[in-house]
Amino acid sequence: VSLLLVDGREAGAIDPRDRGLAYGDGLFETVAVVDGRARFFDWHCERLESGAARLRMPAPARALLGEEIQRVAPPGRSVVKVLVTRGNGARGYRPPAEIQPRRVVAALEWPERDPSCWTRGVRVRWCRTRLGRNPALAGIKHLNRLEQVLARAEWRDESIAEGLMMDDRGLVIGGTQTNLILATAEGFVTPSLVDCGVAGVMRRAFMGWAAEQGIPVGERAVTAAEAAAARGLLLTNALIGSWPVRELDARDLEPLRCAAEFNAWLERQ
Amino acid sequence: VSLLLVDGREAGAIDPRDRGLAYGDGLFETVAVVDGRARFFDWHCERLESGAARLRMPAPARALLGEEIQRVAPPGRSVVKVLVTRGNGARGYRPPAEIQPRRVVAALEWPERDPSCWTRGVRVRWCRTRLGRNPALAGIKHLNRLEQVLARAEWRDESIAEGLMMDDRGLVIGGTQTNLILATAEGFVTPSLVDCGVAGVMRRAFMGWAAEQGIPVGERAVTAAEAAAARGLLLTNALIGSWPVRELDARDLEPLRCAAEFNAWLERQ
Secondary structure, three states: OOOEEEOOEEOOOEOOOEHHHHHOOEEEEEEEEEOOEEOOHHHHHHHHHHHHHHHOOOOOOHHHHHHHHHHHOOOOOEEEEEEEEOOEOOOOOOOOOOOOOEEEEEEEOOOOOOOHHHHOOEEEEEOOOOEOOOOOOOEOOEOOOHHHHHHHOOOOOOOEEEEEEEEOOOEEEEEOOOEEEEEEOOEEEEEOOOOOOEOOHHHHHHHHHHHHOOOOEEEEOOEHHHHHOOOEEEEEEOOOEEEEEEEEOOEEOOOOOHHHHHHHHHHOO | OOOEEEOOEEOOOEOOOEHHHHHOOEEEEEEEEEOOEEOOHHHHHHHHHHHHHHHOOOOOOHHHHHHHHHHHOOOOOEEEEEEEEOOEOOOOOOOOOOOOOEEEEEEEOOOOOOOHHHHOOEEEEEOOOOEOOOOOOOEOOEOOOHHHHHHHOOOOOOOEEEEEEEEOOOEEEEEOOOEEEEEEOOEEEEEOOOOOOEOOHHHHHHHHHHHHOOOOEEEEOOEHHHHHOOOEEEEEEOOOEEEEEEEEOOEEOOOOOHHHHHHHHHHOO
16 A cells, blocks of 8 residues: 555545535645656646635645655655645535645556557547536646546546547547647647646646747647547646547547657656 | 544544545535434435436435434434545546445534524625536536635625526526525526536425415526516525525615515425
8 A cells, every 4th residue: 555644644534524525625736756756846836836826725835745745655656646625614615714724645556558658649539528617717626527537437448548528619628637739730739728627737848848849839729620630639647748649539640759759858857 | 523424433534535535526415404304305315316326326325324314413403414425446537447435424513594584585696706517517416516615705794695606608507505596577487407506405395385386486597687687586405495685786685575485384394
């Protein structure tokens, strides 16, 4: 069993009155720890802090988080999940005047994947479950994730790596746990996240890498038809880096070679 | 401290890997217990069961829930909160193949309110926070409640009892923790909940009572302008029964007398 800290204590449990449980009133981060180093640590902290500001709750200090990630991470590669809630509350939605946030930092095994995901690419499907739009919650990684749960429950075929989700207007937002990059005639394009979706740390890294290559990444509305007709597609998240897509709903796609270039750059970070 | 059961055990705590905490992957009910009897118990169970079917997870047996509500409820009036989650999961949104749901049943104090709420009526405001629309999650009482949390955080004035919320199109859905009934020339009207909102047990009771009186209750789209111009407004929830609205954003409203009639009927149930 891997190590888990609740407010810095081992073997801690969660109070049943926690508002994270009651209302999903909190935030999380999934951090890749490689050789004892939390990859893109500052960007994970930035997103956590901007989420906390949006929800008007305190974020944990970066030094404390960094220390606890080091404490739980085993040698080698691992995943550390950080979860922060508004802490206990009385009955009712109203946030307490004095917030005592709760913090969970837990090490999880690095997920083993077929290496061909990075080279040959992955098979992807469209999800029927749509994303509701709410700019007040868009971009941040909050704990209200039932849409993703329902979408991920749509398939059991292990050879399908990810499902793409649209909002209620039919605009593509991204995968259930990944962001989407399209290669188009105008350069890279990634769906705008002003109405829904999570602004991924690896999406940010990809945009930084693309800028270094002198290739713009446009953030804008993307229709399903446009995604399906793109020259190529990439999926990104904090653990995988980037995967090219080789099949979207039984239609073959040319795996983008830039995925390998980005992943090689990522290994040097 | 009032009694709280986790899977039937006193002083139970929540496993930090619970999916209710991680994703809001679960449901809840807030039940009024009056003289040892859980009011509208079967309707609360029905909503819990329909929510569980929607989320594809098991609901607790009614007999078990009824027994645990009796165990925790103190003499007299109390509130019992029932919370059901999909239980523990590994990392990732995908629901586990074998679901071991977790159940919290907790007694809370009956909230004391100024008796004038029922007679003179309450002051109500409009919330800026909107509700995103997702028919897959509409109507059920799931644990993804950040929109209500943000809306309820908009005001601290204790003399304002409730805030009304609109969806992203500007249609009124209800209060942060209540359903809304309008009195109009065509009879009663209540906002349609096919896209968002919670189908309240007391809303259902009100519709049943109105039908007994031979007054139809139309369920349909309601604009903010229409709500503001209604002959009168009522708020309903499982604890309060119904409150007439006497003021909406500083505009006086005539408190509906039918609230008292409904509440008197409710006392006889």
